[in-house]
Amino acid sequence: MKHASLVFMLLVSVLPAQNPVPPGTVLPLSLETTLNIQKIRPAKVIRAEVMQNIPGTAIHKGARVFGHVLSVTPSSIALTFDTLVANGKRIPIITNLRALASMMAIEEAQIPEGGADRGLPPRDKTTTQIGGEQVYHGGGPVTRGMTTVAEPTPYGARGRLQSNPPCRAAIAENYAPQALWLFSTNACGIYGYNHLSIEHSGRTNPVGTIILSSRPGKLHIRSGSGLLLRVQGS
Numbered sequence: 001m002k003h004a005s006l007v008f009m010l011l012v013s014v015l016p017a018q019n020p021v022p023p024g025t026v027l028p029l030s031l032e033t034t035l036n037i038q039k040i041r042p043a044k045v046i047r048a049e050v051m052q053n054i055p056g057t058a059i060h061k062g063a064r065v066f067g068h069v070l071s072v073t074p075s076s077i078a079l080t081f082d083t084l085v086a087n088g089k090r091i092p093i094i095t096n097l098r099a100l101a102s103m104m105a106i107e108e109a110q111i112p113e114g115g116a117d118r119g120l121p122p123r124d125k126t127t128t129q130i131g132g133e134q135v136y137h138g139g140g141p142v143t144r145g146m147t148t149v150a151e152p153t154p155y156g157a158r159g160r161l162q163s164n165p166p167c168r169a170a171i172a173e174n175y176a177p178q179a180l181w182l183f184s185t186n187a188c189g190i191y192g193y194n195h196l197s198i199e200h201s202g203r204t205n206p207v208g209t210i211i212l213s214s215r216p217g218k219l220h221i222r223s224g225s226g227l228l229l230r231v232q233g234s
Helices: 002-012 103-108
Strands: 026-031 046-049 064-074 076-086 087-091 094-101 126-128 134-136 143-145 147-153 158-159 187-192 197-200 212-213 226-233
Touching: 046 076, 076 094, 094 212, 187 197
Parallel strands: 094 187
Antiparallel strands: 026 046, 026 226, 046 064, 064 076, 076 087, 076 212, 094 226, 126 134, 134 143, 143 147, 147 158, 197 212
């Protein structure tokens, strides 16, 4: 019996641990750190909150993602998001940036069509995701035109990512529906920030490095902005 127990323990010790964040998983985040190019410095810690339960994982709304600034120029910031803190555990991750939305775009995505005084309870109202898809709350679908593309959830929407070059659909054969929060299934790029662009998303070398650029001295991303990150690995 002792021999059998020893063999079992050895087998368990060499088995790979289950990946808590499968590649291709989307993390919808609310930025908690302001990125002001006139004030921020390399090594600055960046913090963001997960805004929706992540399907197929034990990651829930309220988990935190941390990153840091890699470098700063007069017109760009290079940064990375590399640590997920969930359920008391720190999990290393490699991520790329699919979409970024201003605080105002985030707020607009939560305002029902017709305004807040339309007379319907919030659960029954229709909102427009960042990217243009319609969310019919109260049991309805999420649609793009006449096509159903996702489903509402208590904190946003859940659906399969759609290709919208340069953004791809599924990666790493992860075709599962993803947590989208207030973003459309085809959301890609910058929303609500003039003159801001994603110079490098972090999907290709240097993998995990996100570079945002704007006019010299004008890059200013406020806390409360929304991010749609995708996990490439850990």
